[in-house]
Amino acid sequence: MLFVATLIAITAYLGAAWLQWQRLSSPDSYSGRLIRLLGLGAFIFHGYAVYALLHYPEGIDLGTFRVGSLIAWVVVGILLASSLRQKLDNLFIGAFPMAAITAALAAFAPDTGDHRLYSGGLVVHILLSLLAYSIFTLAALHALVLSRQEKLLKQHHTRGLLHSLPPLQIMERLLFEMLWCGFILLSTALITGFLFVEDLFAQHLAHKTILSIVAWLVYAILLAGRALLGWRSQTAVRWTLGGFILLMLAFFGSKIVVEMLLKG
Structure with a gap:
């Protein structure tokens, strides 16, 4: 389930970033609401993956790749919320691929951290x-x-x-x-x-x-x-x-x- 959630998040992030990039040359080509909904879906699946990778019975794993994924997840959450009030949609082009890369590293790269309370x-x-x-x-x-x-x-x-x-x-x-x-x-x-x-x-x-x-x-x-x-x-x-x-x-x-x- 962890790997499925990560793959869905990566696909949705990259898709939303690509749609936002298309809007630069043609503002009416895709709805900003559609892009935010796609980003929100990626954010939800990414959140599940972050939780699963960080929490263990022995404690919390704050390894490099997993913390990087957590930070990217927080960045996306703040950006999605802020974009409802401010015109920040173009930051999706940088934030979403960053979140996709960190999610992939956290899920598929070797674990480098320790489980601690x-x-x-x-x-x-x-x-x-x-x-x-x-x-x-x-x-x-x-x-x-x-x-x-x-x-x-x-x-x-x-x-x-x-x-x-x-x-x-x-x-x-x-x-x-x-x-x-x-x-x-x-x-x-x-x-x-x-x-x-x-x-x-x-x-x-x-x-x-x-x-x-x-x-x-x-x-x-x-x-x-x-x-x-x-x-x-x-x-x-x-x-x-x-x-x-x-x-x-x-x-x-x-x-x-x-x-x-x-x-x-």
Whole structure:
């Protein structure tokens, strides 16, 4: 059942992404509601697969591929909900294939994690970290679209992607709304980490902790620069992507080293 659910999710994700891509050249070719319903179906089957892969009688498996699938699932859920209020449908083109790839890796790649029981405080820290990473993933995707939108405007293109996007000012506002939300979650995750993790600077955690703090500083500088200096457009894009790369290295870099290289 796990493999069937994963295959259905992958097929639905890729189908929805392809339909959204077709809408760029022909906005009336497919209904946005149809694409969201297809994405919702993929999200439901993906959710079943995530639950089955993470939960075991001995504890929770937070291996690299399985956590990656969980994060992608959360990203899709947030995006589907947000797309009902904001014009974010074009992010489906990046988020859905990402979810399909991570779902496939989680289900079919070798398991690299351990099954462990976690205390309540540690579970809160993990959930906040995952939510923060998910929001920043969306922000990074949004920043890439924003960067492309600005370049198309300078080249005086009016069709395709540019025609389907909100005005540049609204896109920038949405980006900073995501950044503020992610920044608050990351700040809370770091605080709970210091409260509930026994030693955040232990040998196997130091890399993750230091890079996470540096990423927090990057986002803090970006948000301060926006408020005090009016940073926008390509400056905001570069700082957003820089902070995201640091977070990606903090989370997945440390897990890959511990789970694959050291164990190997």
